[in-house]
Amino acid sequence: MIKYFINIVAGAISLMKGLFVTFKNLFSKAVTVQYPTQKLQMTERYRGLVDLRIEKCIKCYMCVKICPTACLALAHKETAEKKKEFVYFKYNMELCCFCGLCDQVCPTQAIYLNQIYEIAVYGRDKLRDIDLLNTEKYGEWAHPTVK
Numbered sequence: 519m520i521k522y523f524i525n526i527v528a529g530a531i532s533l534m535k536g537l538f539v540t541f542k543n544l545f546s547k548a549v550t551v552q553y554p555t556q557k558l559q560m561t562e563r564y565r566g567l568v569d570l571r572i573e574k575c576i577k578c579y580m581c582v583k584i585c586p587t588a589c590l591a592l593a594h595k596e597t598a599e600k601k602k603e604f605v606y607f608k609y610n611m612e613l614c615c616f617c618g619l620c621d622q623v624c625p626t627q628a629i630y631l632n633q634i635y636e637i638a639v640y641g642r643d644k645l646r647d648i649d650l651l652n653t654e655k656y657g658e659w660a661h662p663t664v665k
């Protein structure tokens with residue numbers, strides 16, 4: 519008989535504990551967002567898509583050499599004034615493992631991983647031969663930040 523009443527009290531305490539957590543969170547600020555209408559800004563160290571600050575690149579090929587999956591392709595030519603000019607700088611996202619080694623090794627912080635995280639596409643061809651010299655390359659993937 520005593521055990522019966524102990525169980526009732528224990529159940530009531532347990533219920534109160536649960537309700538306390540519910541009420542505590544009912545009036546606190548939500549930590550979730552209404553995706554996809556609301557989107558979060560990724561942190562600075564987030565590893566999104568490989569991107570390039572074109573004017574900073576000195577064509578040293580360090581990023582190309584260190585890339586473990588060979589997804590970067592760079593070529594340049596020298597002008598009559600002995601200046602290096604890009605021929606192409608391409609990125610194959612299909613092979614990229616987002617390790618960030620290219621970012622780490624770049625002596626001028628020209629290459630980096632941006633904050634874009636919605637990278638699903640309908641065709642694999644969109645992942646290959648991304649022209650890093652095209653400033654609009656990620657236009658359709660970029661999205662406004664909702665704070």
Ligand code: SF4
Pocket residue numbers: 568584585586587588589590613614615616617618619620621
């Ligand atoms: S993040 Fe890694 S795999 Fe991707 S391009 Fe850079 S070095 Fe290569």
Ligand code: SF4
Pocket residue numbers: 574575576577578579580581582592623624625626627628629
């Ligand atoms: S490591 Fe940096 S500076 Fe060198 S080629 Fe790559 S992006 Fe350009």
